[in-house]
Ligand SMILES: [Zn+2]
């Protein structure tokens with residue numbers, strides 16, 4: 001399994017570390033999850049959604065999740081199919097991780113785009129987002145607007161981290177499926193039914209994402225308006241995700257992680273730094289390879 005330190009988005013890492021640094025917070029979250037949410041949600045899924053397995057695998061949805069987990073060196077979570085026309089996927093649990101895919105996902109997206117969404121969910125598991133995600137979702141959807149306003153110092157940092165965590169998960173989708181696939185999936189989720197899948201232009205969409213970036217990083221007033229637009233959102237805007245995934249796919253960090261993933265690059269067992277093929281000795285610590 002590739003450690004998340006190789007691909008986690010720096011702003012996600014910083015925001016997550018700040019939350020974990022609150023004394024007792026991590027242990028408390030884990031306990032609440034283990035004793036309540038995990039059992040509760042597991043029961044709800046067992047009772048109302050279809051669990052996918054080797055024996056219950058219409059159209060190979062379960063095999064699809066298993067194949068993607070296998071590529072990432074992840075144990076396959078429990079997988080459920082939920083009847084919900086909205087194309088969506090979410091993962092919850094800590095000691096027992098479960099992934100829920102909605103029927104809308106399969107109705108709306110093509111096979112490649114579905115892979116990209118599943119890889120994104122696996123990214124959340126790899127980055128250990130799942131515990132905090134479940135708690136954040138429960139808190140953010142459970143609070144009334146009045147309570148949210150009262151709990152603003154807690155709520156807005158949580159939203160902020162949630163949005164940044166999506167960028168790390170998108171990096172796993174980028175690794176497995178490519179930045180174009182992430183862009184196409186965001187395009188499809190942003191604007192249009194499956195019937196349009198063959199007619200949309202990803203290059204035009206990428207240009208649109210660049211134009212949005214100009215708006216977002218424009219004048220102070222423009223920046224403020226766009227900050228206002230996302231401060232209550234748990235996901236970044238599609239255009240931001242497209243741009244971030246493409247930007248990362250052109251970095252040395254991406255080259256290293258994709259090399260690790262397909263075995264072209266290895267990690268030194270002594271100093272845990274990256275070693276290139278053909279090195280007889282680790283050039284960082286001298287260890288014989
Ligand atoms: Zn996500």
Ligand SMILES: [Zn+2]
Pocket residue numbers: 268269270271272273282283284285286287
């Ligand atoms: Zn070394």
